[in-house]
Amino acid sequence: MSYSIFSLVRNAIDYHQNWQKAWRNPDPKREYDVIIIGGGGHGLGAAWYLARDHGITNVAVLEKGWLGGGNTARNTMTIRDNYIRSASVPFHRESMKLWRGLSRDLNYNVMLHERGMITFLQSGSGVSHARRMADTMSVFDSEYIMLPLDELRRRVPFFSDTARMPIIGAVYHRKIAMARHDAVAWGYARAADKRGVDIIQNCEVTGILREGNRVTGVDTSRGVIKAKKIGMAVAGHGSVVAEMAGIRLPLETWPLQALVSTPVKPVLNEIFVVDGFHNYFMQSDKGELVVGGVTDPYPSYAQRGSPQVTEHVIEGLVDVFPVFKRMKFMRQWAGMLDITYDNSPIISGTSLEGFYIDVAGSGGFKTTPVAAKMHADLIANDRPHPLIEEFGLNRFQTGRLLVEGGVDANR
Numbered sequence: 001m002s003y004s005i006f007s008l009v010r011n012a013i014d015y016h017q018n019w020q021k022a023w024r025n026p027d028p029k030r031e032y033d034v035i036i037i038g039g040g041g042h043g044l045g046a047a048w049y050l051a052r053d054h055g056i057t058n059v060a061v062l063e064k065g066w067l068g069g070g071n072t073a074r075n076t077m078t079i080r081d082n083y084i085r086s087a088s089v090p091f092h093r094e095s096m097k098l099w100r101g102l103s104r105d106l107n108y109n110v111m112l113h114e115r116g117m118i119t120f121l122q123s124g125s126g127v128s129h130a131r132r133m134a135d136t137m138s139v140f141d142s143e144y145i146m147l148p149l150d151e152l153r154r155r156v157p158f159f160s161d162t163a164r165m166p167i168i169g170a171v172y173h174r175k176i177a178m179a180r181h182d183a184v185a186w187g188y189a190r191a192a193d194k195r196g197v198d199i200i201q202n203c204e205v206t207g208i209l210r211e212g213n214r215v216t217g218v219d220t221s222r223g224v225i226k227a228k229k230i231g232m233a234v235a236g237h238g239s240v241v242a243e244m245a246g247i248r249l250p251l252e253t254w255p256l257q258a259l260v261s262t263p264v265k266p267v268l269n270e271i272f273v274v275d276g277f278h279n280y281f282m283q284s285d286k287g288e289l290v291v292g293g294v295t296d297p298y299p300s301y302a303q304r305g306s307p308q309v310t311e312h313v314i315e316g317l318v319d320v321f322p323v324f325k326r327m328k329f330m331r332q333w334a335g336m337l338d339i340t341y342d343n344s345p346i347i348s349g350t351s352l353e354g355f356y357i358d359v360a361g362s363g364g365f366k367t368t369p370v371a372a373k374m375h376a377d378l379i380a381n382d383r384p385h386p387l388i389e390e391f392g393l394n395r396f397q398t399g400r401l402l403v404e405g406g407v408d409a410n411r
């Protein structure tokens with residue numbers, strides 16, 4: 001059933017009793033052409049692009065929990081394209097382009113809306129980094145502008161004049177957007193299922209099977225499933241799953257946390273980043289303040305987050321915005337980031353034939369459509385699309401790294 005105003009009216013007349021299930025819940029088949037490990041936005045997206053763009057529909061997505069229950073459900077939904085390397089900017093800009101058409105492509109409202117982002121600058125090095133990024137972005141025709149203090153004061157009248165590290169200026173990027181993270185996973189799942197992809201939940205991959213140097217399938221908590229090709233999109237578990245294939249990835253896994261306050265009336269439109277404290281916050285559609293910051297100070301797989309990071313994040317927020325001092329926080333959580341040594345994603349074939357990886361990196365919600373599309377293209381054609389040529393694993397051997405910031409605020 002296609003979602004439209006007509007289906008809404010029809011189902012309203014039927015008291016909403018006859019909506020079809022958004023996706024099936026099939027048992028795994030014995031064999032598929034392609035298996036995607038990981039039912040987050042990246043994995044579900046790859047399955048859908050395989051089906052839509054390459055006509056490969058004998059595909060299963062294997063998810064150890066429930067779909068979209070990993071980092072896709074834990075992130076703070078910011079979608080931005082302000083990067084500095086000549087390979088990163090087109091990649092992220094293509095993602096923005098795909099985001100804009102995603103609700104239409106999937107026939108599912110991912111609730112994309114442009115919010116704009118203001119980064120408060122508190123040091124000379126922050127200003128020079130922002131200028132450098134503004135210059136780079138202008139080469140790519142992007143609107144990323146420096147805001148002098150008086151203009152900033154006009155737009156945001158309620159920041160403190162007496163912050164421990166005084167605000168000396170800001171940068172503004174109008175196009176930065178947010179989308180509803182669950183809707184992204186559900187939209188891809190529904191669209192992929194419609195094209196025949198099997199989405200198999202509660203199915204943990206426990207081993208990668210191979211003959212010689214080629215994959216032949218996976219061992220799972222629901223038995224062996226054969227496949228000619230396997231794609232991995234398991235943010236936060238990249239090293240664990242790749243190790244099953246005998247591959248050691250150049251990354252570390254770090255927890256990142258976020259917290260939300262009780263809802264209040266609308267006060268903020270833009271997403272705010274406080275450069276000196278490495279934290280960021282925005283107001284959700286429901287009115288909650290959503291606050292995030294740096295990763296925990298050590299690698300871990302614990303999805304909790306350390307109290308000292310929570311404290312640091314709140315300290316920075318109330319120092320610059322004392323107006324929020326009496327807010328009550330009601331929820332805190334963490335997810336895990338697979339952070340590469342240059343802070344850029346990896347979308348690549350591997351030394352094992354038929355095994356492909358999409359490592360989302362430090363801020364992979366924003367890249368969901370482009371990474372999934374490129375991952376699917378790689379699996380289908382066995383060669384990297386020009387857009388991701390520089391995102392391969394071999395850059396860690398050649399030394400041609402794509403060094404980006406991004407392991408802290410402003411993911």
Ligand SMILES: Cc1cc2nc3c(=O)[nH]c(=O)nc-3n(C[C@H](O)[C@H](O)[C@H](O)COP(=O)(O)OP(=O)(O)OC[C@H]3O[C@@H](n4cnc5c(N)ncnc54)[C@H](O)[C@@H]3O)c2cc1C
Pocket residue numbers: 037038039040041042043062063064065066067068069070071072073074075076077078079203204205206233234235236237241256257258292333334335336337360361362363364365366367411
């Ligand atoms: C607190 C926080 C805030 C963030 N904020 C932002 C942000 O504002 N903007 C941004 O761009 N990014 C942000 N990120 C990063 C972003 O959430 C992730 O990069 C992105 O969601 C990765 O998507 P994914 O589909 O690859 O991973 P996931 O959604 O994590 O999906 C991977 C799936 O693989 C499954 N899996 C793992 N191992 C196995 C196995 N052995 N067998 C089967 N299934 C398996 C997991 O259960 C999981 O569901 C944030 C992350 C966190 C934690």
